[in-house]
Amino acid sequence: MHRRSTLATAGLYAALTLIALAMLVPLGWMVLTSLKTQPEILRSPPAWLPASPQWVNYRTVWEGFAYYRFFLNSLFVATMVIVGTLLTCCPAAYAFAFYDVRHKNLLFGALLSTVMLPAQVTVIPLFKGFAALGWVNTYLPLIVPVWLGGNVFGIFLLRQFFRTLSPSLLEAARLDGASEWEILWRLVVPMSLPAVLTVVVFTFVWSWNDLFNPLIYLQNEELCTLPVGLLYFIARAEQLTGGSTGQIPWHLVMTLATVMTLPVIVIFAIVQRRFVEGVAASGVKG
């Protein structure tokens, strides 16, 4: 193709590096701060680097502020949401991909269009309804909607992938006497593991990061998930840390933020290629 001068190449890599730094510096600062002592934070100007890394901060937040509970709560909700997504999105995607039923596309369009519906519009009636059922301060409002196909993006992504499979495979399985349910779980899903994995990761990230819904439905501190737990910790930091200085203990706040961010970074590092391609598919084909 076109030749580039050495200078242009150097400029290109310099720009790429600079932007990469801008992406990573805040995260680095978060981790560094989480390893400092309180005096190191409060000193003016604060220390750049911790004199010796305070791993004890992680133990402090984990045990002292029951952070393990927030962590386990988040993990529980995310697991239930993932299970519900798989159980309802796989069959729905299969039906939309392979069956010829009248008004199928209309129905699929209606499902997809709910992506446009702002959560602000539905949240008040949903809150009223869930409160009437006595579900406020339980995990049900976070989980049940997903068990009823609430993860429209999952249906969309799986359907895209299922459609690339050859229908003759399905016919062959049907001739062998397999039921539709068996074909779905024994043939189609195992053949689509990359797409299923993508959906699992998307769903995990979405549930793990969600602030809005837990904030509304979980008013009991013991039930908090990580994002709400973090803010709750900041709001009550003085009380929780003995209220010595009237200052937010940023080193502990950053410890919490790291605990919450790290799993997402690790998972992304493992599956980033597939994940990014899943995002791309949503825009180009959608």
Place this chain on the structure above:
Amino acid sequence: MRAGRAKHVWFWAFVGPAVAGLLCFSVWPMLYSLWLSFCHYEVVAPPRFIGLRNYVYLFRHDAAFWPSVRVTLVFTAIQVPLSILASLALALLLHQPVRARGWWRAVYFLPSILPQAALAVVFGYIFQADGGLLNRVLGLAGFAGQAWSSSPTWALVVLIVMSLWGFGYPMVIFLAGLQNVPRELYEAAHIDGAGAWARFRHVTLPLISPVLFFNVVMGVIAALKVFDIAYAFGMAQGQPIPGGPARATLFYGLNLYQQAFGYFHMGLASAMAWLLFGFILLLTAVNFRLSRRWVHYAD
């Protein structure tokens, strides 16, 4: 014939849960919130029909409504173009033959999937007046620092910067669009003597106009709905009610949340929700109409 009927049964069995969910968690709440927007409803008593009075109150009397509209529109008007420009520029950079493209792409995308609550807290700390990273770096360069996070002028700027950090989504979609542009077209344009800008303007831009359109529409909708970063940012600043200082970061979504779940003005908040929804629908319709002039679909 029998096989056909069996297929219907399977179809509805498989999509049944999703259809039930659509009705219970989207259609019903949508219609019910429209009804509530015409009601006086503050939880303790059942909803009572009051016609348009919620809307009139919002437009004429509510002290927070217009400030929150203003904050959201200013944010949208600045953040969306910046984010589109930045993500397009980055996508064009990464579309060059660069080594380890996947690695760069991953690093640029990373902030987009991190929990926004945590990011808002980290940024709030970086932009702090005392001991914030930004002021320290500025100090090294000989500039005077600012109380960024707690200044009514700068707080919104901080939030715009923070949200630009998440340009990964549009960037990845631009990249995918760029990869679909046939290479021969560039070569043909090159042979015709088109310079870099002319190639971009007359080959790349028309061919990626569908993804550009998609990114603009999604970017505007996301900007109008901002909640997480504003709420978390306010909390990290120790504001008892997020949205400060002096309503400088009182986003529409945040205002709505406070009306509904802070003051339990749920009828009023439903009216706000429908104004937002109506505005989003209107804007999307206008976008689609305008798009006929500049978006070119390949087939």
